[in-house]
Amino acid sequence: MLRVLAVDDEKPLLEELLYLLRSDDRVLSAEGACDATGALRRITRALESGPDGADAIDVVFLDIHMAGLTGLDVARLLAGFAHPPLVVFVTAHEGFAVQAFDLKAVDYVLKPVRPERLAEAVRRASDHLGRSAAQRPPGAAGPPGPPAVPLAGPARHRPAPDTGAAPAAGSAAAAAADRAQDLIAVELGGVTRFVAIADIAYVEAQGDYARLHTDAASHLVRIPLSTLEERWAPRGFVRIHRRHLVALRRIDELRIDAGTTSVRIGAAELQVSRRHARQLRDLLMRQATG
Incomplete structure (x- = not known):
């Protein structure tokens, strides 16, 4: 059966x-x-x-x-x-x-x-x-292969195991430094706030500025898109167009229609330029296979 x-x-x-x-x-x-x-x-x-x-x-x-x-x-x-x-x-x-x-x-x-x-x-x-x-030999079922990773969806963070020991001063300082690298400062109404880079779904170029889009809001920073592309490449951000940089893990859907390529991230649909389409497809394939 x-x-x-x-x-x-x-x-x-x-x-x-x-x-x-x-x-x-x-x-x-x-x-x-x-x-x-x-x-x-x-x-x-x-x-x-x-x-x-x-x-x-x-x-x-x-x-x-x-x-x-x-x-x-x-x-x-x-x-x-x-x-x-x-x-x-x-x-x-x-x-x-x-x-x-x-x-x-x-x-x-x-x-x-x-x-x-x-x-x-x-x-x-x-x-x-x-x-x-x-x-198949009797009793031989063979282990399953490695699990596939879904093509898309927000990253799921696993909490670190609690060992019950207080962190040493040096490790606390290192953790604080790592935390600072995970944030980007934005100005909002004259007040400096910090946005977690992990919360950013995609970035849109606006002249010498870049607009950071999260699920809840958008923030304007005076940083060229090319600079963010270089800094955030190790974090899984990829260029899909001269105007857009996206978090690969946040892509919900890749669409190919009549020779044009686009991606859906939440409610936003973003065009993918021809020069970036093949690279993006290859990256998504590699992500899907772990």
């Missing part, structure tokens, strides 16, 4: 695919994800659970054309794991079949999906899993 994840960014098509999969007696469970980021998060749980765990996934039925990472990108990421789920591509485009099978896809199903054709894909996946299980 197969445990299945279906991925498609068009909700009606995803619902139809899930209906057909759940109607197949060989499918134990079928879940849906409406984008590559959600799919990677779900697959991460499956890999951490292991092949016999409660969150395991046997097969991913994957659309190719989606906003942000494509289905081919997701399959390339999965290929780096020791025990990834099988992949079946479900797409309206015939031209990617060679790439799909180079990525060891079990099947390539064209839209609109015919029930009998999908049933054949389920059979192939089931047979493939049966052969793999038969070739």
Whole structure:
């Protein structure tokens, strides 16, 4: 019995695919994800659970054309794991079949999906899993591969463990220095305030000034964008346009439409210049693979 994840960014098509999969007696469970980021998060749980765990996934039925990472990108990421789920591509485009099978896809199903054709894909996946299980030595399940890192979302900070010991004066001074480097001074109504760099989602150039955008507000500082780009590169800030510097970890979505590229950070949609598009895509891919 197969445990299945279906991925498609068009909700009606995803619902139809899930209906057909759940109607197949060989499918134990079928879940849906409406984008590559959600799919990677779900697959991460499956890999951490292991092949016999409660969150395991046997097969991913994957659309190719989606906003942000494509289905081919997701399959390339999965290929780096020791025990990834099988992949079946479900797409309206015939031209990617060679790439799909180079990525060891079990099947390539064209839209609109015919029930009998999908049933054949389920059979192939089931047979493939049966052969793999038969070739595995008794009791050998193999450890899951390293977990994938979601493409986007705010950073989660883990508190340092409490050892119960008071910090020495030298370490306290070092901690204070580190803390100062994590802040930037801004003027607001004649008062100097400090903003945590980790709270800044993106920076916008305004002449010789730069406007810092956080989730709650924006602040103007008299620092050129090029200076901030150089200072904050080690902190994960990347240039995407002559006017914008963004925190890579805060990118929620990468969009490619009719040859133009943009990113969504919260409610803001920012254009990516052609000269920066390839570099940004490569950085996001590396972030997704840890």
